[in-house]
Amino acid sequence: MNPAPLLLALAALLDVGANALLKKSDGFRRLGPGILALALVLLAFGLLGVSLRTVPLATAYATWGGLGLALSALLSRRLDGTRLTPTAWAGLLLIGASVAALHHLHG
Template sequence: MNGAPFLLALAAVLDVAANALLKKSDGFRHRLPGVLALVLVLGAFGLLGLALRSVPLATAYATWGAVGLVLTAVLSRVLDGTRLTPTAWAGLALIALCVLVLHTH
C-alpha cells in the first residue's frame, strides 16, 4: 500500500488550516495569517499532486473535499460555536460514505 491516503488526508488538513488562517487574516488586514494561509494552500496542492501519482483525480479530489468539509464543520463548531442540524451532520456522513464507495471502485 502506498502513502496516497495519508497524503490526501494531510492535504485536506493543510487546506482547512489555511482556510481558518484566511478567516483570521480578516481579508488580509492581518498579513501574517494571510501569508501563512497561502503557504499552507501551496503545501496542500503539492501533497495533492503527489497523491495523484497513484490515485485517480476524481477519487483524490473527492477525498480531499470530503475530509475538508467534515474537518471544517468540526473546526467551525469548536472555534466559532457553529451548530449544525442533525440533517446537516447526516449530509456530511453521506458525503464521507460516497467517498468510501468511490475508493472501492
C-alpha cells in the same frame, strides 16, 4: 506501502488549517495569517498533486475535499460555536459515504 492516503489526509489537514488562518486574516487585513494561509494552500495542492501519481483524480479530490469539508465544519463548530443541524450531520455522513464509494469503485 502506498503513501498516497497519508498524503491526501495531510493535504486536507493543511487545507483546513489554511481556511482557519484565512478567517483569522480578516480578509487579508492581517497579512501574517493571510500569507501563511497561502503557503499552506500551496503545500496542500502539492501533496494532492503527488498523490495523483497513484490515486485516480475523482477519488483523490473527493477524499481531499470531503475530509476538508467535514473537518472545517467540525472546526467551525468548535471555534465559532456553529451548531450543526441534523440535516448537516446527515450531509457530512453522505459525504463520507460518497468518498467511501469512490474508493471502492477505484479499488
